[in-house]
Amino acid sequence: MSPDRSRARGVGAALAATALCLAMSLAPARAAQFLRAQGQQIVDEQGRPVILRGVGLGGWMLQEGYMLGLGGPGMQHTIRQRIVELIGEQDTQAFYRAWLDNYVGKDDIDAVAAWGFNSVRLPMHYELYTLPLSKEPVPGQQTWLEDGFKRTDDLIAWAKANGLYVILDLHAAPGGQGNDLNISDRDPSTPSLWDDAGNRDKMVALWRKLAQRYRDEPAVAGYDIINEPNWGFASAADKNGCAETGNAPLRELLVRTTAAIREIDQRHIVIIEGNCWGNNYRGVLDAGPWDDNLVLSFHKYWNGTGRDSIKDQLALRARWNMPLWLGETGENSNDWFTRTVETMEGEGIGWANWPLKKLRYNNPLQVIANPGYQRVLAYWEGKGPRPSREQAREALMTLATHDIRLQNNARHPDVVDAWLRAPRDDRSLPFKPNRVARDGAEIAAVDFDLGRNGVAYFDLTAANESGKPGAQWNPSQLYRNDGVDLAGGSDGPRVAAMQDGEWLKYTIDVEAGGTYMLSVRGKPGVTKAKVNGGPLAPVRVNDAQAVSLQQGRNTLVIEAVSGEPDLSTLSLRPAFGGER
Numbered sequence: 001m002s003p004d005r006s007r008a009r010g011v012g013a014a015l016a017a018t019a020l021c022l023a024m025s026l027a028p029a030r031a032a033q034f035l036r037a038q039g040q041q042i043v044d045e046q047g048r049p050v051i052l053r054g055v056g057l058g059g060w061m062l063q064e065g066y067m068l069g070l071g072g073p074g075m076q077h078t079i080r081q082r083i084v085e086l087i088g089e090q091d092t093q094a095f096y097r098a099w100l101d102n103y104v105g106k107d108d109i110d111a112v113a114a115w116g117f118n119s120v121r122l123p124m125h126y127e128l129y130t131l132p133l134s135k136e137p138v139p140g141q142q143t144w145l146e147d148g149f150k151r152t153d154d155l156i157a158w159a160k161a162n163g164l165y166v167i168l169d170l171h172a173a174p175g176g177q178g179n180d181l182n183i184s185d186r187d188p189s190t191p192s193l194w195d196d197a198g199n200r201d202k203m204v205a206l207w208r209k210l211a212q213r214y215r216d217e218p219a220v221a222g223y224d225i226i227n228e229p230n231w232g233f234a235s236a237a238d239k240n241g242c243a244e245t246g247n248a249p250l251r252e253l254l255v256r257t258t259a260a261i262r263e264i265d266q267r268h269i270v271i272i273e274g275n276c277w278g279n280n281y282r283g284v285l286d287a288g289p290w291d292d293n294l295v296l297s298f299h300k301y302w303n304g305t306g307r308d309s310i311k312d313q314l315a316l317r318a319r320w321n322m323p324l325w326l327g328e329t330g331e332n333s334n335d336w337f338t339r340t341v342e343t344m345e346g347e348g349i350g351w352a353n354w355p356l357k358k359l360r361y362n363n364p365l366q367v368i369a370n371p372g373y374q375r376v377l378a379y380w381e382g383k384g385p386r387p388s389r390e391q392a393r394e395a396l397m398t399l400a401t402h403d404i405r406l407q408n409n410a411r412h413p414d415v416v417d418a419w420l421r422a423p424r425d426d427r428s429l430p431f432k433p434n435r436v437a438r439d440g441a442e443i444a445a446v447d448f449d450l451g452r453n454g455v456a457y458f459d460l461t462a463a464n465e466s467g468k469p470g471a472q473w474n475p476s477q478l479y480r481n482d483g484v485d486l487a488g489g490s491d492g493p494r495v496a497a498m499q500d501g502e503w504l505k506y507t508i509d510v511e512a513g514g515t516y517m518l519s520v521r522g523k524p525g526v527t528k529a530k531v532n533g534g535p536l537a538p539v540r541v542n543d544a545q546a547v548s549l550q551q552g553r554n555t556l557v558i559e560a561v562s563g564e565p566d567l568s569t570l571s572l573r574p575a576f577g578g579e580r
Contacts, residue, residue: 034218034267035165037293041348042269042323052165052221052350053341053420054119055112056328057155059358060103061148062125062172064182067358069369069377076125076172076185082380086392098400100128100151106158107406108356108365113162115364116420119221120164121327121352122155123171124148125185130206133174133198134190140198142205149213156219165221167271167352168210169327175199178230179239180277194231200253208260215265222269224297224327225257228277241275247283250275255290262291271295271325278327281316289320296320297327302464305339307347314347326351331362333473334418334481335453336463341423353419357409362471362481364419366410370398414480417450428456431480434508436549436572440516441508445495445558445567446479446486448504457504459483487566494522495567498560506556506570513551515575519544520558525565530557541565546575 033044041049059067065074084092112120128148136143152168159166175193176186186192193199207225214220232238233249241247258270270291274281278299298313307314310324317324326344330337330353337353344351357365369377372395378384387395402408414431421429428451434443449455453462461472462483473483479493480486484504487496495504520527520541528538531547532554538561539545547556549572558570 032160032163032218035221035269036267037269037295037323039321040317040323042295042325042350049348050350051345051348052119052167052325052352053117054121054165054167054350054352055117055356055364056121056123056169056330056352056354057104058123058171058355060100060123061128061151062123062185063099066182066360067355069359069374071381073181075181075187077187083396086376086387087389087396091393091397095396095400098397099404100147102401103404104155104356105406106154106161109155109158109162109164111406112356112364113164115416118164119167119350119352120155120159120356121167121169121224122152123169123227124152125172126170126174126203126206127172127185129209130174130202133196133202140201142202142209144209156214156217160219164219166219167221167224167327168214169224169227170203170206171227173199173226174202174206177226178228178241178277179232180228180230183228192231194233194249200256203253204257204260207257208264211261211263211265211268215267220268222271222295223261224271224273225254225261226273228273228299228328229275230277231275233275240277242280244275244280245282247275247280251284251287254284258291258294267293269293269295271297271327273297273299273327279313285316285320289322295323295325297325299328300326300340301329301331302467302469304465305336305343305463307343310343310347310349324349328352328354330354331469333362333463333471333483334414334422335473335483336465337415337418338422338452339463341419345423357404361412361477362415364412364415365406366412367399367404368408368410369403370395373399373403412481414450414482418452418481422450422452422455426455427451428505428507430507434506436508436510436516438512438574440571440573443506443508443570443572444492445504445520445522445569446493447506448482448484448495449507451505453483455505457482457484457502459485459502460499461485489568491568497564497566498525498527499564500560500562503557503559504567506558508549508554508556508572510549510551510554513549515546516549516572517544517575518547518556519571519573520565520567521571522568523566525563526561527565527567528559528561530559531555541567544571547572 035042044050063076131143156166172184173193175191176184177193229250230240232241254272303309313324359367375387376392376395379386428449431450432447448457464470464472471477474486476486478486478488485496486493522541525541526538529536
């Protein structure tokens with residue numbers, strides 16, 4: 001997953017516009033009804049197809065280092081050890097209590113529903129629900145911890161109040177389910193899920209307990225019983241199980257867990273994931289499905305967005321007549337999000353973007369960390385001095401009690417728009433209310449319209465389809481998540497190094513029609529403009545030319561011609577001076 005950072009602040013008007021479009025285009029969630037698998041679709045109790053449009057609550061019950069700004073390996077238990085080393089065990093416990101209390105709250109779920117999502121996926125760490133095997137006082141017995149169950153109850157209540165579904169996802173299984181250590185908080189010095197039968201027993205017992213608690217809860221859409229297994233069963237050299245052809249231990253555990261759930265709960269969907277981060281199903285279904293209410297989940301990152309990119313998953317669906325669900329996707333540009341959702345929903349496949357929030361950008365919410373935490377990060381990364389215990393405690397507790405709360409998060413309306421409106425709407429919408437008064441206006445170049453590449457802007461590198469994490473579409477990772485290069489500066493962000501043929505569209509509202517002098521300001525280069533579709537002659541950056549604007553709504557397109565210009569502002573002033 002890509003290491004992204006920005007300081008973007010959301011724009012209420014754009015969110016309101018997006019919400020209005022969603023209210024007109026999305027069917028309401030019906031979380032009061034149980035869902036089930038019927039043929040190749042997920043349906044409600046009346047047999048009506050349901051598209052799950054969701055967000056993953058990653059970073060809440062299970063931290064990953066990159067979400068906290070850390071580079072390199074970042075398992076939660078190692079992060080915790082680092083915190084203990086700075087502030088001691090007692091304060092570390094207080095930090096984690098505050099983190100769980102504040103990272104996701106009812107206000108977050110209210111916002112998710114208001115934007116137009118209809119579901120949330122809860123990545124669970126098993127240690128919030130039961131003790132690790134090594135700490136069980138009686139070997140072979142399970143000790144249950146109320147904290148995780150109570151927090152899950154609260155989430156379901158918040159979701160029900162908003163008509164949302166919840167998908168329960170075992171993200172960190174006992175012992176850890178793969179060699180991608182961060183995603184399951186795996187400690188490689190201890191037996192994995194696959195190395196110790198006791199860990200598998202604990203996983204099955206946990207799902208039986210969850211089924212007992214939620215069997216009568218229709219707001220739970222389904223049980224995602226093991227996230228992203230990645231293990232070479234046949235060969236240790238196949239670290240993440242991508243070359244595995246048998247997958248017999250995975251199938252056995254999936255079948256066994258499903259059977260344990262069905263002893264208690266016959267209604268909820270059981271969601272399964274293949275090896276190789278959820279995508280390698282070879283051998284898993286060779287003997288056929290073992291339950292008539294299964295959904296196949298897959299995960300999708302950094303690849304193409306067309307139908308061909310999911311041809312293997314579509315073949316599985318057709319062969320076994322089972323629904324597909326894209327349980328995790330994201331960490332890319334807005335244009336990639338939009339094209340991915342368009343393809344998924346065109347095939348009747350629901351999805352959940354990853355994640356709702358983190359310290360880095362390209363998600364609906366962004367945690368803006370306090371300066372003290374940035375100094376803690378610098379110390380951990382070997383780039384700064386060790387903070388005192390008091391300094392570290394204040395920084396970490398501010399992060400956990402203030403920074404991570406919704407009211408203090410930066411909001412990214414462009415990301416929400418990319419997931420929910422743009423896949424079904426080829427129009428662009430204003431990113432900000434760009435109003436031109438009688439005496440003119442200065443419009444920030446970075447405030448071009450919301451929408452996909454080729455609609456709101458055109459950039460030659462609009463997404464990452466390389467197969468590897470990265471942010472090539474906007475290397476600065478500033479302000480917005482669109483496929484437009486931006487750069488920072490003392491005067492705020494600017495559009496950077498536009499290549500020939502790249503363009504930006506602005507929707508502007510003009511108080512008084514007439515002739516205005518347009519000056520595209522920035523670093524040298526040549527641009528050309530279109531006003532309401534009419535082309536103008538190319539001009540050098542910082543030179544002015546006359547444009548005719550009508551009263552009310554207008555569109556302005558600025559295209560780079562040569563010189564790779566940087567753009568800071570668009571200046572519009574009355575051609576004859578003063579008010580008219």
